[in-house]
Amino acid sequence: MAKFNTIDDMDIDGKIVLTRVDINVPVENGQVTDTTRIDKIVPTIKDIQAKGGIPVLLAHFDRPKGKRVEGMSLKQVVPALEAALEQPVVFAEDCIGGPAKRAVAALEAGQVALLENTRFHEGEEANDPVFAASLAALGGVYINDAFSASHRAHASTEGLAKLLHAAAGRLMEAELLALDAALGDPQRPVMAVVGGAKVSSKLDLLMNLIEKVDHLVIGGGMANTFLVAQGTEVGKSLAERDMAETAVAIMEKAKATGCNIHLPVDIVVAREFKAGAASETLPVGECPADAMILDAGPDTVEALRQAMTACKTLIWNGPLGAFEIEPFDAATNAAAQAAAELTRQGHLVSVAGGGDTVSALNKAGASDDFTFISTAGGAFLEWMEGKELPGVSALEAAKH
Structure with a gap:
């Protein structure tokens, strides 16, 4: 009911x-x-x-x-x-x-x-x-x-x-039913993809998801912070070095709760952040000191695709790389297309939301095949963080 x-x-x-x-x-x-x-x-x-x-x-x-x-x-x-x-x-x-x-x-x-x-x-x-x-x-x-x-x-x-x-x-009904299927009472295993620039802005989200999902994929600039925390050099990449201890704490909590954290195993690096910049794909530990990581590599995408194939539910928030400019949209596009294909085949319930996410999935041509895409932005994020939403709580109270 x-x-x-x-x-x-x-x-x-x-x-x-x-x-x-x-x-x-x-x-x-x-x-x-x-x-x-x-x-x-x-x-x-x-x-x-x-x-x-x-x-x-x-x-x-x-x-x-x-x-x-x-x-x-x-x-x-x-x-x-x-x-x-x-x-x-x-x-x-x-x-x-x-x-x-x-x-x-x-x-x-x-x-x-x-x-x-x-x-x-x-x-x-x-x-x-x-x-x-x-x-x-x-x-x-x-x-x-x-x-x-x-x-x-x-x-x-x-x-x-x-x-x-x-x-x-x-619309509210569809949103709440989709969210319940993703985190409230999901089919397991559950994978969450969380990308974006900063760990600091998604700390509550990561801490909540670790207790709810079986696989947590960390992408974008956030992944660099986790790599730094593991002692991996990331050159001139965007990374919150002051958040390294927090990243370690998140990884330790994940280990304790049985949540598998997935970080890049290969990286796409460039010397400048612009469309069509000269880039190369390298193993994760080999980022040159004068380069920056702008995307995950094909091996990372393949590992994600295999992990995704074993899952029943996917929640997606944020891109895996600098998806706004080519060629650094490749990992986000490929992973999104893999999720769309698994959803289309009936293997996966896929729910996505948050500002950049909608743009990234539209760009990848994957939106139409996701089970549900939330356009709610902040409300979707707060729900993923496990916070109470007053407007929803008031509706639930009105039922009784």
């Missing part, structure tokens, strides 16, 4: 359904340049309408810090929202008070409304109970479809769930 209500559990016929969404999309010159987040909320809105509910969308945009900033108005996303929904969208100039009440009161079955940026009010980020009550007064049911904003205890993500009958939207 799910730990939270879904749209299927709710009686919403004829009711105003306050629906928290994440449409914090990139906008240039008043035009939305990437509609991914808007496209992902369409199933929730359509399902609410199919059950007779009238969706009233709550969302934030950018960081106006509790003040009205015209350049951060949600009005500019209305055309993209209308295109995705293939219907007009009523826009209210505020999310509480007269403008919101009048817009909502005039809605009829089949319509949808978007209220102005919740962060134009200080009460949103402060999770102010008076502000939350003002929002709640507008509707009869609350649906949270914004996993990506649910690591914040804000009025529209956490406060509202305590005031109205609450449920998860389709």
